[in-house]
Every structure is written in C-alpha cells, then in structure tokens.
Amino acid sequence: MIKTLLVLAAGSLVFAVSAQAQSPADSVFVRAQRMVSDGNPARGRALVDSMLRTSRRGSPAYAEALFWRATLAATSQRSEQDYRQLIVEYPLYARTGDVLLRLAQLELLRGNRDAAVVHLRRIQTEHPEFGNQAAASYWLSRVLFEKNDVPGACTAIADAKRLVKVDDVELKNQIDYQDQQCAGVPTSGAVAPDAAAPDPTPVAKTPIPEPVEKNSSASNATGVYSVQVAAYNRKADAISLSSKLSKRGFAVRVDGAKAPYRVRIGKYATRAEATAAQQRIEKSGIAGIVVKAD
Structure with missing residues (x-):
C-alpha cells in the first residue's frame, strides 16, 4: 500500500508541474517523466542527467535536476542518496x-518508523512554508498507527483534516478514510511528541547529556570520510550551526575556503565507519550524508 502511494505521489507531482506555467527546464523534466512512465526509462533518465551536467553545481537549477534524478531513479537507494544530498547541500531548495x-x-x-517520524516532524517544525503540512500530518498519522500510538495518530489526522486544501481531493479522501479509525478517540488538538522518536530539531536548546561522536575513537585527524550535515553560502551561518552542534557533543567543523561552507562531523578511516556514524547522528534528528573529507 505504501509503495502504491509513493507512485501516486510522484504522478501528482508531475501533474502539478504540468498545470503551472512551465520554464523550459520544467518541460524537459515532465517529458523525462513521461518517457519513464511510457516504458523508456533509460531515455528519460538520460535526459535528466543531461540537465544535471549542464547546470552549475550549487545553483537552483542543479538542485532541481537532482530532485528529478531522485524522483525518477531506478532504485530506492539512488533516490535516497540524491534526496539526502538535497537536504544537506541545498537547505533553501524550494521543494525541501x-x-x-x-x-x-x-x-x-x-x-x-522512528526515522520516518523525524523527517515528518521536520516538515512540521522547520518548513511550514513549503505547503505540505497536511500531507506530513497524514503520513505521521499512518506511522503512529503502525507504532500503536492511537491518540497521537488521531491528533495528527485531525491536524491533517484542518490543514488540507479543499481542492486536494485525493489527499482529502485519504485523510477521511484514515479518520474512520479515530471515532471516539480523544485528541489534544496538537501533535503529541512521540517518545520513541528522536528529537526532530537539528539544533536543541539543551545539550545531549552523552555526546554521540566527540569522544568516539573513529573521530580522528587522519580520517578520509566525514558526515556532512549542511552547506551554506554564508560562512556565518555555517559557523553558527557548527557552534550549536559542538555544544551538543559533536566533533564538528566548517570546511571550505569559499562558498559553499560545509558543516561536517568527524573524520573516519573507512566509509563503513562513517556510515555507522551517520546512522547514529540521524538518531539525534540530524540528516547527513557520507562524503570524502577535505
């Protein structure tokens, strides 16, 4: 069921782009999606790759091409890799x-489920401007139902009902169907914190009692891999995040003599060690990708 909904979501995205005034690049991406849907996946993905090659890295056009490469990827692993790169390197991207x-x-x-909750709560707490709050609340309710948190799930679905747009008929129908499970269940009127999920906010007001990476033997000056958690055009923004993460116990630094200024955690001798660190870091609600250290 979830896999089917993912396919429907991709189709809805293409319809939304088609319905808007399109730039030439938008038209290329819609054409690529149709190629993939019509049985020519190699041609469609090659078209997106060509847009990626001709776009300047760090530009909005590059981010858009990267988004479409993720959306039309042949495997979920490739999709996830590109989506994570967007979150980390393009924090101001319009489709975050x-x-x-x-x-x-x-x-x-x-x-x-816990990692899914982290991403969904980030939409609610960090990105209310992107207009998919109703969808995030709907999916949060699905996750919380699976976790047997019925009051939390019903609170989330109540939020989804309040936030969904009148003309979003498909999502509204999904919300109404899900809401049938909440008959007679009291809700608090706001999404309750999920005790099993990590704090979704990358920067907490109080430090984590036990540092996750600062004292790790994997963090050392000779490592060749790091976990990158953000990239900024302004060095002051990178330093600000670095300072806050340092207070939480992370061995963090800012790399780059010029923009983009990259906020990175740890140095690891192998990619496997860096990947393990990435997974630990994400349990603190911080998305990251494994990169070669400078």
Missing part, C-alpha cells in the same frame, strides 16, 4: 518539504 516527505516514505518502506 517534498524531499523530506519522500525520505519519510522511503524509511517506511524499509520499516524504519
């Missing part, structure tokens, strides 16, 4: 809300 929603859905496909 959609990217977080896709990551949550991919986590659900592999049964990682």
Whole structure:
C-alpha cells in the first residue's frame, strides 16, 4: 500500500508541474517523466542527467535536476542518496518539504518508523512554508498507527483534516478514510511528541547529556570520510550551526575556503565507519550524508 502511494505521489507531482506555467527546464523534466512512465526509462533518465551536467553545481537549477534524478531513479537507494544530498547541500531548495516527505516514505518502506517520524516532524517544525503540512500530518498519522500510538495518530489526522486544501481531493479522501479509525478517540488538538522518536530539531536548546561522536575513537585527524550535515553560502551561518552542534557533543567543523561552507562531523578511516556514524547522528534528528573529507 505504501509503495502504491509513493507512485501516486510522484504522478501528482508531475501533474502539478504540468498545470503551472512551465520554464523550459520544467518541460524537459515532465517529458523525462513521461518517457519513464511510457516504458523508456533509460531515455528519460538520460535526459535528466543531461540537465544535471549542464547546470552549475550549487545553483537552483542543479538542485532541481537532482530532485528529478531522485524522483525518477531506478532504485530506492539512488533516490535516497540524491534526496539526502538535497537536504544537506541545498537547505533553501524550494521543494525541501517534498524531499523530506519522500525520505519519510522511503524509511517506511524499509520499516524504519522512528526515522520516518523525524523527517515528518521536520516538515512540521522547520518548513511550514513549503505547503505540505497536511500531507506530513497524514503520513505521521499512518506511522503512529503502525507504532500503536492511537491518540497521537488521531491528533495528527485531525491536524491533517484542518490543514488540507479543499481542492486536494485525493489527499482529502485519504485523510477521511484514515479518520474512520479515530471515532471516539480523544485528541489534544496538537501533535503529541512521540517518545520513541528522536528529537526532530537539528539544533536543541539543551545539550545531549552523552555526546554521540566527540569522544568516539573513529573521530580522528587522519580520517578520509566525514558526515556532512549542511552547506551554506554564508560562512556565518555555517559557523553558527557548527557552534550549536559542538555544544551538543559533536566533533564538528566548517570546511571550505569559499562558498559553499560545509558543516561536517568527524573524520573516519573507512566509509563503513562513517556510515555507522551517520546512522547514529540521524538518531539525534540530524540528516547527513557520507562524503570524502577535505
């Protein structure tokens, strides 16, 4: 069922782009999607790859091409890799809300409910401007039902009912169907915190009692891999995040003599060690990708 909804979500995205005034690049991406849907996946993906090659890395055009490469990828692993790159390297990208929603859905496909909750709560707390709050609340209710948190799930579905747009008929029908499970269940009127889920906010007001990476033997000056958690055009923004993460116990630094200024955690001798660190870091609600250290 979740896999089917993922396919429907991709189709809805293409319809939304088609319905808007399109730039030439938008038309290319819609054409690529149709090629993939019509049985020519190699040609469609090659078209997206050509847009990626001709776009300047770090530009909005590059981020858009990366989004479509993720959306039309042949495997969920490739999709996830590109979506994570967007979250980390393009924090101001216009579709960040959609990217977080896709990551949550991919986590659900592999049964990682806690990680899905982290992404969905980030949409609610960090990105209300992206307009997919209703969808995030709907999916949060699905996750919480699977976790047997019925009051929390029903609170989330109540939020979804309040937020959904009148003309979003498909989502409204899904919300109404889900709401049938909440007959007679009291809700608090606001999404309750999920005790089993990590704090979704990357920067907490109080430090984590036990540092996750600062004292790890894997963090050392000779490592060749790091976990990158953000990239900024302004060095002051990168330093600000670095300072806050340091207070939480992370061995964090800012790399780059010029923009983009990359916020990275740890140095690891192998990719496997860096990947393990990435997974630990994400349990603190911080998305990251494994990169070669400078």
